[in-house]
Amino acid sequence: MKLALIGVGQAGGKVVDALIDYDRRTRSGYIVDAIAVNTARADLLGLEYVRKEHQVLVGTSRVKGHGVGADNELGAEVTAEDVGDILSIVDDFPVHEIDAFLIVAGLGGGTGSGGAPVIARELKHIYTEPVYGLGVLPARNEGGIYTLNAARSLQTFVNEVDNLIIFDNEAWRRTGESLESGYSEINTELARRLGILFSAGETDGSNVVAESVVDASEIINTLASGGISTIGYASAELDRPKKGLLARLSNGSGVTEDDGESMNRITSLVRRAALGRLTLPCEIAGTERGLVVVAGPPDVLSRRGIERARTWLEEETGTMEIRGGDYPVESNYVAAVTLLSGVYDVPRVKELQAVAIETQRDMLAKRQSSAASLEELVDTGDDRLEPLF
Numbered sequence: 001m002k003l004a005l006i007g008v009g010q011a012g013g014k015v016v017d018a019l020i021d022y023d024r025r026t027r028s029g030y031i032v033d034a035i036a037v038n039t040a041r042a043d044l045l046g047l048e049y050v051r052k053e054h055q056v057l058v059g060t061s062r063v064k065g066h067g068v069g070a071d072n073e074l075g076a077e078v079t080a081e082d083v084g085d086i087l088s089i090v091d092d093f094p095v096h097e098i099d100a101f102l103i104v105a106g107l108g109g110g111t112g113s114g115g116a117p118v119i120a121r122e123l124k125h126i127y128t129e130p131v132y133g134l135g136v137l138p139a140r141n142e143g144g145i146y147t148l149n150a151a152r153s154l155q156t157f158v159n160e161v162d163n164l165i166i167f168d169n170e171a172w173r174r175t176g177e178s179l180e181s182g183y184s185e186i187n188t189e190l191a192r193r194l195g196i197l198f199s200a201g202e203t204d205g206s207n208v209v210a211e212s213v214v215d216a217s218e219i220i221n222t223l224a225s226g227g228i229s230t231i232g233y234a235s236a237e238l239d240r241p242k243k244g245l246l247a248r249l250s251n252g253s254g255v256t257e258d259d260g261e262s263m264n265r266i267t268s269l270v271r272r273a274a275l276g277r278l279t280l281p282c283e284i285a286g287t288e289r290g291l292v293v294v295a296g297p298p299d300v301l302s303r304r305g306i307e308r309a310r311t312w313l314e315e316e317t318g319t320m321e322i323r324g325g326d327y328p329v330e331s332n333y334v335a336a337v338t339l340l341s342g343v344y345d346v347p348r349v350k351e352l353q354a355v356a357i358e359t360q361r362d363m364l365a366k367r368q369s370s371a372a373s374l375e376e377l378v379d380t381g382d383d384r385l386e387p388l389f
C-alpha cells in the first residue's frame with residue numbers, strides 16, 4: 001500500500017524520518033513522498049530523510065520559528081493560517097500512486113497535537129483517498145498539560161481522520177530511563193511494525209509472489225471501521241544458514257521444513273503479536289476489525305497456519321472481520337503483525353480523559369480562585385472534553 005506521509009511537530013517529524021529510514025533500508029517502497037511541518041526551525045534542522053523542500057515552517061509571523069510551547073490552540077491556529085504552504089507541496093505529489101495519506105504527530109505537545117487535525121480536515125476536503133492518523137500519546141510523567149493536550153487532540157484528531165493508529169509512549173518507556181534516550185529505539189519499533197504492515201503486497205520486482213496477497217484494499221477495509229487502532233508484532237529467528245539457495249529451499253539440513261512446523265510457528269507468533277505488547281495496550285475482545293500479516297521466506301509461510309491464526313484471532317476478538325495474508329521476503333526471520341482496528345476497550349484512553357478533566361479543573365480553580373465554588377466552575381467551564389467512546 002502506497003502512502004504519502006505528513007509529520008507534524010517534533011515527534012511527527014522524527015517518526016516520519018524513522019519510517020523513511022526503514023523503508024529505504026528494507027527496500028519496502030511503501031512511502032511515495034513525505035512532508036515535515038513544524039513551528040520550530042530547530043526541530044526541522046534535525047531531520048535526516050525528509051527533503052529540505054518538503055520541510056514547512058508554519059506560524060513564522062506569530063512565533064518566529066521558536067515553536068508554540070505546548071500551546072495546542074496556537075498550534076492549530078498557525079497551521080490553519082499557513083496550511084496553503086503544505087497543500088501546495090501535496091499538490092505536486094503523484095496522487096494517482098497514493099493509496100492513502102498518513103499524518104503523524106505527538107499528541108501531547110502544541111504543534112503536532114493542534115496542527116495534525118487541521119491538516120487532516122483539509123486533506124479530506126480535497127482528496128478522495130483515505131486520510132489516516134498516527135498519534136503518539138505522552139508518557140504519564142510528562143505532566144498535566146501534555147495529558148490535557150493529548151486528551152483534547154485525540155478527540156479532535158479521531159473525528160477528522162478515517163482511522164487513528166495510536167502509539168502510547170507510556171507502554172514503551174523503560175523504567176529508570178529518560179523518555180528521550182529511548183525515542184530512537186521506540187521509533188525503530190514503530191517503523192518496523194508499520195513497515196511490515198503497509199509494505200505487504202508491494203512487490204520489490206522479484207518474482208516471489210504472495211499466496212494470499214494483502215493488497216491495499218484489505219488494509220483500507222480493515223481501517224474502515226474508523227475509531228482507533230493498535231498494532232502487535234512478534235518474530236522468530238529461523239534455524240538455517242543466512243544466505244544462499246539452500247537457505248531459501250530448506251531448513252539448513254537439506255530437508256524442506258514440514259508444514260506442521262511452519263503452521264505451529266505461525267499460530268504461536270500471531271498469538272504473541274496479538275496478546276503481547278501492542279502499540280496501544282487494550283482488551284482485544286473489544287475490536288471491530290483485524291488484519292494478520294505474516295512475513296518471512298516463502299517456504300515457511302504456511303497458508304494453513306495463517307488460516308488457523310486468523311480463525312484464532314476471530315475467536316479472541318469476537319469479530320468475523322479478520323483478514324489475513326502472507327508477505328514473502330528474503331529473511332532469516334518470520335514475523336507476524338496484527339492490526340486491531342476500531343478497538344473500544346482501552347483503559348489508557350479512559351485514564352487520559354480522567355486526568356485531563358482533573359487538570360482542567362485545577363487550572364480553572366487557579367485562574368478563577370476568587371469566583372464561586374469549584375463545582376460551579378466545572379459546570380460552566382470548558383465543554384470540549386466529552387467522553388470519547
Ligand SMILES: Nc1nc2c(ncn2[C@@H]2O[C@H](COP(=O)(O)OP(=O)(O)OP(=O)(O)O)[C@@H](O)[C@H]2O)c(=O)[nH]1
Nearest residue numbers: 009010011014068070106108109110111112138183
Ligand atoms: N515516540 C516518540 N515520541 C516523541 C518523540 N519526540 C517527542 N515525542 C513525544 O511527543 C509529544 C509531543 O512533543 P513534540 O512533538 O516535541 O511537540 P510539538 O508537536 O513539536 O509541539 P511544541 O514543541 O509544543 O511546539 C511528547 O509527549 C513527547 O514525549 C519521538 O521521537 N518519538
